[in-house]
Amino acid sequence: MAEVRIAGLRKRYGSVEAVRGIDLDIADGEFIVLVGASGCGKSTTLRMIAGLEEISDGEIWIGDRLVNELPSKERDIAMVFQDYALYPHMSVYDNISFGLRYRISDRAEIKRRVEQAAEILGLTPLLDRKPRQLSGGQRQRVAMGRAIVRDPLVFLFDEPLSNLDAKLRVQMRTEIKRLHNRVRTTFVHVTHDQVEAMTLADRIVLMRNGEIEQIGTPDEIYSTPKTAYVASFIGAPPMNLIPAIVDRSAKPMVRFGEVSLPLSDALSARAGPDGRKVTVGLRPEHFVTLGPRSGASASLPIKVDVVEPLGSDTLLFFSLAGVEGIARVPPEQAVRQGERMMLEPNLDRIVLFDAETGKAL
Numbered sequence: 001m002a003e004v005r006i007a008g009l010r011k012r013y014g015s016v017e018a019v020r021g022i023d024l025d026i027a028d029g030e031f032i033v034l035v036g037a038s039g040c041g042k043s044t045t046l047r048m049i050a051g052l053e054e055i056s057d058g059e060i061w062i063g064d065r066l067v068n069e070l071p072s073k074e075r076d077i078a079m080v081f082q083d084y085a086l087y088p089h090m091s092v093y094d095n096i097s098f099g100l101r102y103r104i105s106d107r108a109e110i111k112r113r114v115e116q117a118a119e120i121l122g123l124t125p126l127l128d129r130k131p132r133q134l135s136g137g138q139r140q141r142v143a144m145g146r147a148i149v150r151d152p153l154v155f156l157f158d159e160p161l162s163n164l165d166a167k168l169r170v171q172m173r174t175e176i177k178r179l180h181n182r183v184r185t186t187f188v189h190v191t192h193d194q195v196e197a198m199t200l201a202d203r204i205v206l207m208r209n210g211e212i213e214q215i216g217t218p219d220e221i222y223s224t225p226k227t228a229y230v231a232s233f234i235g236a237p238p239m240n241l242i243p244a245i246v247d248r249s250a251k252p253m254v255r256f257g258e259v260s261l262p263l264s265d266a267l268s269a270r271a272g273p274d275g276r277k278v279t280v281g282l283r284p285e286h287f288v289t290l291g292p293r294s295g296a297s298a299s300l301p302i303k304v305d306v307v308e309p310l311g312s313d314t315l316l317f318f319s320l321a322g323v324e325g326i327a328r329v330p331p332e333q334a335v336r337q338g339e340r341m342m343l344e345p346n347l348d349r350i351v352l353f354d355a356e357t358g359k360a361l
Contacts, residue, residue, distance in 0.1 A: 002063035
């Protein structure tokens with residue numbers, strides 16, 4: 001096992017800079033997930049770690065070795081690709097053992113490693129089958145098995161679940177997490193799926209435009225986003241982001257048109273002067289519905305545009321200050337489309353962002 005250290009990493013394609021000087025330290029045995037929208041630089045970063053992309057500037061260390069100039073085969077890494085990359089004419093056993101045959105001459109040792117990997121991944125009954133006889137999830141497990149047998153310092157996963165259907169993605173997330181718990185090797189996983197990032201990662205690295213927007217545990221990223229972009233990207237549904245103005249004419253408040261909400265002492269201290277433009281962030285689950293006529297002093301009058309029952313809860317879509325909002329409420333609360341009612345937000349869970357910079361206050 002080994003730590004990975006990235007310092008000032010850059011990648012340029014002509015005049016386009018895809019990765020813009022990122023710094024990242026990954027601890028030995030840590031599960032790191034690089035997440036972000038398409039084109040943010042996450043896959044390019046992974047490919048530079050793997051040695052599949054040339055580095056324009058910066059350094060990559062794996063353990064105590066600077067690997068900038070080392071070819072992939074000398075970096076002691078194993079990579080699992082999005083498209084599995086299996087040999088269709090070979091059996092599962094031969095696919096898993098293929099890379100080993102060029103590194104190890106002892107057939108008994110190869111057999112031991114393949115059988116151990118197959119046992120870990122539940123592939124033992126499938127070792128004689130060809131890839132065409134396997135499901136998508138089984139093929140992905142074969143690709144993972146091929147990586148396991150190499151016993152690498154670092155596992156790299158390049159969107160390995162994106163070709164699977166929704167049910168299989170859930171199953172394979174569990175398989176990958178179980179694998180990490182068992183082998184305790186450093187994992188670097190790339191995905192555009194924020195649910196995948198939240199469920200797998202020890203820490204999430206959220207990227208945007210070739211830069212790191214925030215690094216943190218899933219709980220830190222979800223509960224205390226450092227920018228409005230992070231708040232909008234993480235969460236399903238994402239955080240409500242509503243433009244407002246700081247109002248200190250009486251007690252400290254934020255105002256959406258004719259509607260106001262009081263600020264806690266902590267938020268008031270950070271909100272800035274009267275008239276400052278801010279963005280109010282609230283997660284959909286941090287509302288309480290109060291009915292059509294009743295309401296607390298800190299409540300928002302809304303008209304329900306769409307009701308979306310999900311079984312375990314219900315989503316209410318509404319408009320406030322010209323922005324679409326979403327509230328998540330218990331399924332037993334009977335709410336009808338077109339109904340006017342009050343929403344009481346949990347004032348302790350409000351996050352404020354500067355309207356111009358998007359940074360959390």
